[in-house]
Each structure stands twice: as C-alpha cells, then as structure tokens.
Amino acid sequence: MSPQSRFLFLLGLRWFPVGLLIPVLVLLPLERGLTIAQVGAAAAVQGIVVLVLELPTGGLADSIGRRPVLMIATGINLVSAGLLVVADSMPLFVLVYLLQGFYRALDSGPLEAWYVDSALAADPKADIETGLSRSGVVLGLSISGAALAGGGLVALGPWTLGSWRISALTVPVIVSFVLVVAGLVAIAVLMKEERPAKRGVSWMGDVPRAIGGALKLVRRNRVIAALIAVELFWGFGMVTFEQLTPVRLSEVLGGADKAAALMGPVGAAAWAASAAGAALVPLLVRLIGPRWAGFTMRILQGAAIAGMALIAGPAGIIVAYLCCYTVHGASNPVHVGLLHRQVDGPWRASLLSLNSMVGQPGFAIGAVLLTAIAASAGTPAAILTGAVVLAVAAPLYLVGRNSRTSSTVEFQQVA
Template identity: 35%
Template sequence: MTARSALRRYLLVSFLTWLPLGLMMAVTVLLMTQRGLSLAQVGLCVTLFSAVTLCLELPTGGIADVAGRRTVLAVSAGFLAAALALMSVAQTVWAFAGVAVLKGVARALSSGPATSWYVDTLHAIEGPDADLKPGLARGGAMESASLCVGVLAGGVLPLVAPGGPLPPLAFSPALGAVAAVALLVVALFALPEPGGRRPAGARRGTAAGLLRDVPATVTAGLRLVGGRPVLRRLMLASAASGVVLCVIELLTPGRLAALAGTAEEGSLAYSVVAALGFAGSAAGSALAPRVARLAAPAAPASAPASASARGSVRGAVVGVVVAASSLGALAATAGLGGAAGLAGAGIAYVVLFMGLAVAAVLCQEMTHRAVTAAQRTTVTSTSSLALQSGAIAANLGFGALATQAGTAVAWGAAAVLALASALLFVRMPAPAREPAPVRASSPDPVRPGRSGSD
C-alpha cells in the first residue's frame, strides 16, 4: 500500500463515519416528539447517550489498541446501523432509550480508530517522522463535509420521501442505517492492519486473552497522559473546546428562533447555519497545515522538525484566538435584530468553526506525535473524554448563566475562557515520542513508532 492509497481509504472511511450522523441530525428531535415523547423524555435519551459514551470511551479505546482498528470500526458501524434502523421504527420512550444506548456504544467505539489506522499505516510506509498534518487536515475536512452534506440531505429528504410504511421523518435515519452498513463493509475490506501484522490482542488467540490486555493498555495510556506535560495541556485544551462547542450548540438555536420570529423558521435557520458551520469547519481543517507553516519560525537546517512542531503550536494558538474572537463577536452582536442579527450570527458561527477546526487538527497532530501505536487510540479516547467532560460542565454552568444573565453574558464568559485556554500553548513542551513499554504478556516487544498492528 502507498501513502496515497492509505489517504484515499482514510478519507472514504472519514466520510462514511459521519454521514449517518449527519443524516439523522436534522430530524432526531422532531421524530421523537412526533412519536409522543415529551421534551423531558428527549433530554433523558440525550443524557443516556452521553452517559454511555463517557463510560465506554476509555475501555473501547483500549480495545481498539489491542484488537485492531479495523475490527473495532466495523463493530461500531454495526451498532450504528442497528441504532438508526431501530430509530426509524421506534414508537416508545424505551425504544428510543435503546437507540441512545446503541448510539452511545457506536460513538465510543468510533472515537479514534480510523485516525489511528491512518497514522500507523503512514508510519509503516514513511517512518515515524512522516508528516501527519496534510492527511489529518484532509480527514478533518472530509468529516465536516460529510456532516454538511448529511444535515442538508437529512433535512430535505422528509419533504421528498415517497409514501410507504415509514413516515417522512423516518426516511433520514433509515438512509443513515444504510450508510452505516456501507461503512461496515468498507472497514472490513479496505483497512488492512498496517504492515500486515496482527494486532497484539489477536496474537493472544482468545477473547479472554484480549480482554486481559485491555485494562493494561488503558492504564498505560492514562499513565502516559498523566506523566507527559504536553498531553496534559492538550487534554485541557480539548476540555475548553468542549465548553465552546456546548455553549454554541446550546444557545444558538434559541437565538436564531428569536431572530427569525417563530420556532419553525428558527429551526430552518439553524439547519442552514449548522451546515455553513460544518463547511467552515471543513475549510479550517484544510487550512490547518498552511496556518502551521505560516506560523512556524524560520527553520535551521539542523532542526527542521523542531520548527514544524513549533509551527503546529503557534497555529493552534491562532485557531483558538480566532474562535474566541468569533464567540466574543456573537456576544457583542446579541442585541442586533432582524436580517443584521441573522447575518452577524451566521458569519460569526462559520468563522468560529474554522478557528476550532484549525486548532483541532494541529492538536490532533501533536497528540499523535507524543504517543506510540500501543496506546494511540486510548489517548485519543482520553481527548474525546476531556472534550465531552467540558461540554457537560458547560451544559450545567453556562445554561444556568444564560438563564440568569442572558445569552450575551454566557457567550462573553465562554469567549474569555476560550481565550485563556490559548495560554496552555505558551512554552508548550515539544511533543517528542516516548518509547512504548514492552508488554510482559506479548511475545514481541513494541518498538518506538511501531506496534503489533504495524
């Protein structure tokens, strides 16, 4: 396999991973309320999804590091297909609770294995010093483009769906289930283990042997995060991003509904703004390598890699500052009404997601450069866990703040927090990779930049 072939496969998997979620996004709440659920019951199902995802993030990351990325991604696609198929026919709160559990398992399983597969494959082809930024940037852009396409298609499909056994709103999750099956097939046949070697857990030969390796892998990954200053800072930055994302998603729909005049028109406005935000995120991901190059200090001939690493750090700061400034602009324009308010909110939303995407791609690159393949997905899951923890904290704290003091104050406070998080990158330690520990249970030692999956 060549680097170009690996990138094509990674981009295809990235698109298919997020397409089912985009397809269901526009209709989820409407479908649940149409089938008799109250808003409180909808909130309960959303909370259940978040709780399942949080509980399984680290164990599933460990399973991916032990069992192999392809296997875990295929299982995730199977759970997602089952969840969306059930969602299209669910009629009770208990059925939708089952959907939430299945989606939570799928989300936890899909957190990191595709990216880890690409990084491991590129390392196997080009060595541990391979440039990760271009591929990760294109993968992030493809994910955002998939969400953009999915949310628009999922919103339009109920309007053009033919009559039949399914109501119009159910066609979007049903099509999402088909897309998830396509992801399962692609994962099984298009993602060979890097280097043709079997993953560490597969060499054990039994499910019991695999499960014995998972706690050790998770523990080693957590110890690595706790012991590396660069990883600790990156996890805190991820938590800050979670706060920003939650505050935007929590408060923007109500703000747009107030500007548009009715809840229905506000829903349409939010669908359009969300699609534009995903497009902005795709553009930010694509621009991340260029931002890092422009921000990099002059590279001495003796240390080009060091200059590239500093460029990633400085580029991440640029992304964070842009996102914080856009959030501040939202707060400053909260008093505008009508078309001016809608336009201001839409532009700030797009620019905010561009900044977040630039920072996310470069932080992802720094994370992958700081770990080896043996704990790669576990550490990625830890980052996802930090982001979701920040989102939960924001949901509780900033929701109450917005209720008491208004949306503008909540957005302003979040902007200050986001700007303060840029300080995490000041004097950021170089993300040098440590040798991976040798597992006593594994017959072959894990070398730096390689693992049993290589």
C-alpha cells in the first residue's frame, strides 16, 4: 500500500469508532444515573486536558516519532473506551473524559505528519495535497456512516448474553471498543517510520519559544486577537449542537432510546450537510469576501441553533440542526483561511494550535454553564443562550478589514 492509502485507511479506522458514539455519548451517562449538569462537568475535563497538553504533545511527536505517540494515544483511547462500557458513576465518567483528553492531545497531528513525511521520503515531488484533501472526504464519510450504524445498533435493541443484559445504548460502545483494538493493530502494522538519531526539538527551548511567539502575535495583531476571540465564543456555542441536541430530542420524543436511534441517521446527514457547506465556501468568498462570509456564517449558525430551541416538533429541530451543521462546515475553512492570511513565518503552526486550544476552554465553560442552565431552566433556554453567545462574536470578523499590510509589519516586529 502507498503512504496515501495507508494514511486514508488509518484515518477512517480512527474516526469510525467516534461516529458510532455520536448517538449515545450524552444519553448513555443519563441512562446510568448522571444528571445533565454532571455530564457537562465531566465533559469539561476533556477540554481542560487538551488545552494544557496540545502544544507540548506536538513537540513530543517531533521528538520521539509519530508512530510511538500515535500508539500511546490509541492505547489510552482503548482504556477509555473499555471504561466507558462499564462506567456508572460520576467519578468513572470523569476518568473516561480525562483519558479522552490525553488521547485527543496526543492524537492531534502525528498521523497527518507521518503521511507527509512518508510521502515526501518516497517521492520529493509527491502530490501530498491530494491526499490531504481526500482525508477530509474519508473523515466525513467515516463519521457519517458510523453515526448511521450507531443509531441502527441502538434501534436493534438490547443484547442478552446469558444472564447479562446489555442496554441498547451500550451496544455501540462495545463495537467502538473492538474497532479501537483493530486500529491499534493497524497502526503497529501499517505505520513504518525511520527516525534519525537526533531530533531538533528542545522541551526547554524550542517549544516554549514557539508558544511565546504565537502569543506575541495575538498580542500585537488585533485581527488575530479578534479571530482567536471568535474561536472562544464558537467553542462555547458548540455545546448546543454537540451535547444538548440529543437531550432536546429525547424530551420531545419522550425517551432516550428513541432519541439515540434517531440521532444515528440525523448525525450522518449532519456530516453530509457539513461537507456540502464546505463546498460552497469558494462561491461565498468570491461573492462577499472572507470577512463578511465569516460574519454571515456566525449570524446564520446562531439563528439555526436558536431554531433548535424555539421549534417544538422533532422535524423542525432536525431541520434546524442540519442547517447548523451546513453553516458549521462552511465556517471552519473561512476562519482558518483568515488566520493564514495574517501571518508568514515560523509560528504559523503554533498560532493555529493556539486557535484550536482556545476553543477547548470555550467548550469546557459552555459545557458547565449551559448544562447547568438546562438543569435549572430547561434545555431550550440553554440552547438559546448558546446561540446568542456564538452569534455575538460575528462583528469580530470585521476588525481591521484592511490589515494585511500592517499584520506583516507587526510580524516582522515580533520576529
């Protein structure tokens, strides 16, 4: 197999177990006795861990190699998945999300970096861009198909093995665990990596310098600061459609099992809608420009989320949810593109990592506050609050509209 084929296969195997859990990840702890506020607090742990470790673990992958870091990450994910099968208390679910935080931080980047290294080592003129673009297709199809399969597994009902009864919501978790085992074996077999004797990463020097350089850019460039702030608000608002939508549907449909079964095909359709939204980005940017595109996306996504809160019937909630994901798929390339246009130099990757990291505390804060609001004032009130917070960041896309020249000067000053 070529490096690209191995990369795409491993990527699909990495994301399929994630898609299986989409219909049940929030509903399962509720079935096992946790409150919605406790679920939010447990999920916040993952965001905090990723926030702390994302940049340092990138340095670790450069230091000891992509393959060992990815194997360590997948091993941690295996323990987390196994624990999720049996977790039935708040401390155990906190431990699940703690391990997931370590896994997500370690898993962020090494597989893609390994593919680029391997492809260029085999052919310095290799078309790596095609492989990277195909990875987006594989990721979307994997999650979409897995979410559909997860909902189908729930719909088939509980399993009975002798005297052991496995609830319908637990079935996708068990299948996900088996696939994580397969993923670990596939990494060991398919990832071939030759490491040089020494690597040029110093934990006491290079990594802190990269983080410091990115922070200086944020401090000295008001456009970058505004975009980073958008990511913070965006992370807060994402709690509405990633965690609260299944709860909202369960309330409308009158049961967690019904909502989980429905979230399978709905989740699959949402990822397809996200891909469609991303495909519309070039046309939208040509028509109104990237900054106004970002502004428009934030307003439209906030309106779609508000629709999920205000519409009473399941059909209307699902339509609003799909509209939200369509806009979500278009928003990310616009946002990242604006960041790329603001910096040229050695801290580009660190700046993008910093942008991603800011979304983690935003999500963690949202998980705690919005689930608390859901517990006290109802799920619609929590979703509406998240919609307002997400949309209020829209004007930040219009900060420094003519700043490309000044940003280059500021970069030179930082350098």
